[in-house]
Amino acid sequence: MKHFNLEAALDSDVAPLLKVRDVAKSFGAVAAVRGVSFGLYGGEAHALVGENGAGKSTIVKMLAGVHQPDAGAITIDGADVTLGGPAEAQAAGIAVIYQEPTLFPDLSVAENIFMGRQPRSRFGRIDHAAMKAATKRLFDRLGVRIDPDRPARGLSIADQQLVEIAKALSTDARILVMDEPTAALSGVEVERLFAVARTLCGQGAAVLFISHRFDEVFSLCQRVTVMRDGVWVATEPVADLTVDTLVRYMVGRDVSALYPKEDVEPGDVVLEVDGLSRHGVFERVGFSVRHGEIVALAGLVGAGRSEVVRAVFGIDRYDDGEVRVNGKRLPNGSPRAAMAAGIALVPEDRRQQGLVMELSIERNATLTRLGTLTRLGMLTGHGERNAAGDWAERLRVKYERLSDAVSTLSGGNQQKVVLAKWLATAPTVLIVDEPTRGIDVGTKAEVHRLLSGLAAQGVAVVMVSSELPEVLGMADRVLVMHEGRITAELDRDDATEEAVMFAATGEEAVA
Amino acid sequence: MKTGTTPVAAGQQATPAAEPGAGNGRTRFAQRLWVVREIGIAAALGLLVLVTAIDSPGFLSAPSIRDVLLGASILVILAVGQTVVIVSRNIDLSVGSVLGLVAFATGKLFLAAPGTPIVLAILAGIGLGAVCGAINGVLVAAARVPALVITLGMLYVYRGVDHLWAKGQQINAADMPASFLSMGTSTLLGIPVLALIALAVVLVAGTYLHSYRSGRELYAIGSEPSAARLSGIPVGRRVFGAFVVCGGMAGLAGALYAARYGTIDATVGTGLELEVVAAAVVGGVAIFGGSGSVYGAALGALLLTTIGTSLAVLRIDPFWQQAVVGGLILAAIGLDRLLALRVANRLKGRSSHGA
Ligand SMILES: Nc1ncnc2c1ncn2[C@@H]1O[C@H](COP(=O)(O)OP(=O)(O)OP(=O)(O)O)[C@@H](O)[C@H]1O
Ligand SMILES: [Mg+2]
Numbered sequence: 124m125k126h127f128n129l130e131a132a133l134d135s136d137v138a139p140l141l142k143v144r145d146v147a148k149s150f151g152a153v154a155a156v157r158g159v160s161f162g163l164y165g166g167e168a169h170a171l172v173g174e175n176g177a178g179k180s181t182i183v184k185m186l187a188g189v190h191q192p193d194a195g196a197i198t199i200d201g202a203d204v205t206l207g208g209p210a211e212a213q214a215a216g217i218a219v220i221y222q223e224p225t226l227f228p229d230l231s232v233a234e235n236i237f238m239g240r241q242p243r244s245r246f247g248r249i250d251h252a253a254m255k256a257a258t259k260r261l262f263d264r265l266g267v268r269i270d271p272d273r274p275a276r277g278l279s280i281a282d283q284q285l286v287e288i289a290k291a292l293s294t295d296a297r298i299l300v301m302d303e304p305t306a307a308l309s310g311v312e313v314e315r316l317f318a319v320a321r322t323l324c325g326q327g328a329a330v331l332f333i334s335h336r337f338d339e340v341f342s343l344c345q346r347v348t349v350m351r352d353g354v355w356v357a358t359e360p361v362a363d364l365t366v367d368t369l370v371r372y373m374v375g376r377d378v379s380a381l382y383p384k385e386d387v388e389p390g391d392v393v394l395e396v397d398g399l400s401r402h403g404v405f406e407r408v409g410f411s412v413r414h415g416e417i418v419a420l421a422g423l424v425g426a427g428r429s430e431v432v433r434a435v436f437g438i439d440r441y442d443d444g445e446v447r448v449n450g451k452r453l454p455n456g457s458p459r460a461a462m463a464a465g466i467a468l469v470p471e472d473r474r475q476q477g478l479v480m481e482l483s484i485e486r487n488a489t490l491t492r493l494g495t496l497t498r499l500g501m502l503t504g505h506g507e508r509n510a511a512g513d514w515a516e517r518l519r520v521k522y523e524r525l526s527d528a529v530s531t532l533s534g535g536n537q538q539k540v541v542l543a544k545w546l547a548t549a550p551t552v553l554i555v556d557e558p559t560r561g562i563d564v565g566t567k568a569e570v571h572r573l574l575s576g577l578a579a580q581g582v583a584v585v586m587v588s589s590e591l592p593e594v595l596g597m598a599d600r601v602l603v604m605h606e607g608r609i610t611a612e613l614d615r616d617d618a619t620e621e622a623v624m625f626a627a628t629g630e631e632a633v634a
Numbered sequence: 635m636k637t638g639t640t641p642v643a644a645g646q647q648a649t650p651a652a653e654p655g656a657g658n659g660r661t662r663f664a665q666r667l668w669v670v671r672e673i674g675i676a677a678a679l680g681l682l683v684l685v686t687a688i689d690s691p692g693f694l695s696a697p698s699i700r701d702v703l704l705g706a707s708i709l710v711i712l713a714v715g716q717t718v719v720i721v722s723r724n725i726d727l728s729v730g731s732v733l734g735l736v737a738f739a740t741g742k743l744f745l746a747a748p749g750t751p752i753v754l755a756i757l758a759g760i761g762l763g764a765v766c767g768a769i770n771g772v773l774v775a776a777a778r779v780p781a782l783v784i785t786l787g788m789l790y791v792y793r794g795v796d797h798l799w800a801k802g803q804q805i806n807a808a809d810m811p812a813s814f815l816s817m818g819t820s821t822l823l824g825i826p827v828l829a830l831i832a833l834a835v836v837l838v839a840g841t842y843l844h845s846y847r848s849g850r851e852l853y854a855i856g857s858e859p860s861a862a863r864l865s866g867i868p869v870g871r872r873v874f875g876a877f878v879v880c881g882g883m884a885g886l887a888g889a890l891y892a893a894r895y896g897t898i899d900a901t902v903g904t905g906l907e908l909e910v911v912a913a914a915v916v917g918g919v920a921i922f923g924g925s926g927s928v929y930g931a932a933l934g935a936l937l938l939t940t941i942g943t944s945l946a947v948l949r950i951d952p953f954w955q956q957a958v959v960g961g962l963i964l965a966a967i968g969l970d971r972l973l974a975l976r977v978a979n980r981l982k983g984r985s986s987h988g989a
Binding site for chain 2: 187188189208209210211212213221225226227228229230234238239241243247248249251
């Protein structure tokens with residue numbers, strides 16, 4: 124594979140494939156982006172980083188033709204272009220993976236990928252067989268197995284993200300823009316995505332990559348552009364950067380130690396899960412959690428971790444086994460009973476199961492809603508409303524007014540609202556599925572401190588996380604799942620990256 | 635997740651992993667349900683015919699079947715047009731009024747120019763209907779108001795125009811050429827011409843919605859309008875097109891109505907829109923868009939028409955006919971909810987990752 128030579132590109136007077144020049148965009152009184160410039164060279168993977176609400180997605184949407192810049196210009200191949208809509212951006216060779224999945228739930232996965240570009244045979248008819256075959260090829264490239272014929276409804280977030288990636292790849296674009304494509308993915312899939320992205324770069328395409336995970340930025344990209352509060356801060360080659368300088372650029376200050384788990388003497392067992400099975404999804408899963416303990420469920424995406432915690436909380440039913448809180452058995456499939464017993468679940472799919480997009484931030488933060496499945500909408504008391512506001516403050520949710528619709532928040536800030544809402548319910552057992560997904564470095568540390576603080580107060584915490592450093596830094600005990608079974612239980616001292624990955628992939632995967 | 639230091643899969647070739655048998659089976663099951671949905675309506679129809687035929691064997695005679703087909707044809711055509719609009723998460727409540735207007739216009743056309751070729755008269759009817767549909771489409775696209783409200787308004791507007799134009803006048807069979815009227819009742823190889831036209835409409839629309847990009851885009855729009863916009867689908871244009879098609883179908887139905895019944899005044903087609911929507915819903919077209927087929931809608935129309943005839947044959951109080959239709963709609967919606975839940979459950983938690 125040909126490697127992108129940054130110096131050569133910068134020195135020569137080759138025009139960048141794409142240039143963003145002094146663009147600005149405001150939404151009413153909110154100046155989301157103010158005068159940002161950077162260039163993307165063919166063959167380059169370029170990272171765009173910044174805190175939640177820094178304006179990254181707004182840049183993406185301008186490149187996608189969804190928003191038009193209020194000022195400044197976008198240049199492709201040296202010529203100014205107007206991207207009046209997504210179709211025009213596509214025609215200009217730009218493919219975009221949006222931060223929020225944009226799938227059609229009623230249509231098949233294959234159609235989702237090829238919508239508007241379906242392969243055609245005679246008389247302009249869609250060639251359904253060719254479309255399915257092309258989808259299979261894309262999935263093979265990504266090492267994914269999703270049935271092309273199944274409807275997109277009910278796909279896990281990771282699968283949704285993979286379908287989005289396949290969709291973007293299918294366009295053969297010269298400029299690939301990816302807004303947090305890896306947020307729901309774990310190592311294996313990320314590596315495959317990167318392998319594909321590197322191949323594309325080798326073929327002369329440019330990649331704009333957004334992520335809150337620095338290791339990904341450092342492993343994929345050659346240059347980084349940093350934004351803060353809608354303003355351009357720096358564009359530099361990654362080789363000249365360390366994580367610390369990057370963080371300082373982003374946050375404007377030094378960020379304290381990332382994983383400050385306090386040592387807590389664990390109390391009595393609160394939550395016991397015994398032989399829990401759901402046919403074809405997970406099998407004989409058993410563990411217990413004590414007061415003051417943080418237990419992490421590690422593993423690859425699709426290992427069944429989210430499914431287990433959903434079953435524990437009662438959103439899904441299980442076929443066998445039992446769940447006990449303080450020795451008392453919980454009824455199968457009743458989130459109401461789980462809540463009454465003091466369990467709270469921060470779900471994986473926060474946008475769908477945690478937020479009502481049209482409602483205000485305030486209403487959302489006070490609306491303890493058990494997801495679309497149970498539809499148990501209930502407004503909580505005044506005290507709790509204040510509590511949610513306090514949590515939102517501590518999590519640094521960036522908003523204009525509390526009465527604004529949640530849909531106007533940036534992706535990461537939406538996540539924070541959901542987190543705030545559940546933290547405010549003061550649970551005795553807190554289950555969090557991917558607590559820091561999509562959340563920036565500054566706030567990540569804050570989330571970890573909060574979890575640690577809750578544990579110190581005696582809350583039993585179960586944390587599903589695909590981020591190894593988070594697992595290793597936060598957990599008193601690590602349970603590793605592989606294909607629906609717990610394959611290892613590691614104490615804090617035994618939990619190393621190698622040990623966790625070994626158990627997470629099953630023996631044969633380790634070379 | 636940190637991957638830089640893990641040995642996993644970094645250099646591993648992406649390989650197609652074997653499909654887990656169970657997962658595959660689940661998906662097939664999910665697909666089959668949609669086929670079953672149409673088979674379900676067909677089965678209900680068959681049962682109804684059987685029960686009626688046992689009571690009065692004459693129900694299965696050729697003339698009686700012909701009557702039912704004839705009666706259903708116009709509703710089928712309307713239901714097809716309505717389906718095209720409904721899958722895009724819209725609705726057209728003005729079709730009854732458009733049918734009435736076009737039927738009257740067709741009569742007027744023959745009064746003014748008795749020599750007009752039949753084909754031309756029908757095309758003119760489709761054209762007028764399409765114009766009405768285009769007006770609906772423009773209004774829906776321009777005003778940020780749900781189609782339900784817009785077309786409810788247009789229902790009265792078109793009806794009003796019809797009344798203004800007719801001024802109480804009634805057009806009779808004598809005012810129209812015999813060849814045109816005979817088309818309304820004649821048969822080809824024993825099948826009513828009207829039914830053949832309806833069948834052709836169903837097949838063309840069915841193929842369009844299933845196998846053409848713009849047809850699929852209508853489903854995409856109905857399934858998730860915001861995602862459709864982000865994918866670069868010309869949402870406004872497609873929805874406009876759907877309303878034009880629906881109007882055109884209402885126009886065709888209006889011209890055929892004139893041929894079939896011969897007597898037209900300004901009240902023709904009043905209240906028909908609800909029957910059309912009912913046919914589509916009973917036929918499994920999701921009222922919030924994104925799924926359903928014209929085949930289902932056509933079967934739904936046929937079922938509703940057959941119920942009317944059957945209950946009459948069985949000498950059951952007409953009141954019950956209304957109640958049965960109402961029950962069917964509720965059953966259809968209930969069934970859809972149930973199936974959706976079952977599918978969701980079956981598809982949930984499938985492992986889909988090679989690792
Ligand atoms: N449609 C909108 N209406 C009003 N404000 C908006 C809208 N879209 C974005 N904003 C605001 O613009 C700012 C930048 O948002 P943006 O989504 O670009 O952030 P981001 O950098 O992508 O953050 P994250 O990492 O959380 O995804 C935020 O303050 C957000 O509230
Ligand atoms: Mg964003």
